[in-house]
Amino acid sequence: MGLVKYTQYLYLIIAAAFIYDGITKLNDPANNYWLSFVIAAVSIFMFFFRRKYAKKFDDHYKKQ
Template identity: 65%
Template sequence: MNYLKYTQYVYLVFGAYFIYDGFTKLNEPQGTFWLSFMIAGLAIFMFFFRRKFARKFDDRNKKS
């Protein structure tokens, strides 16, 4: 389960990509930039959630 420490950073990569995508779509007339920003916000939230979960998991394993 050591890979869980590193998979959380994938969410940051996705968040950065969707922020970039949102800024590139900002000047388009269709107005779909908000979806990219929402996905980026979700990805950043998932990064912090997974990091907190990984810390709890490590603390639980250290106590055992």
């Protein structure tokens, strides 16, 4: 269960990378910058989703 606690932060790193990518693509109208922001938003959502369920499963195993 210890690895799951640390892999959720990988989503934040991915989100930061795609936010940076989207900001750099804002200056060039030929690039699709919105796709980078959508992927970043999904990564942030996945971070909170995984964090919630990791805590839920951890609490469940502590009760047993």
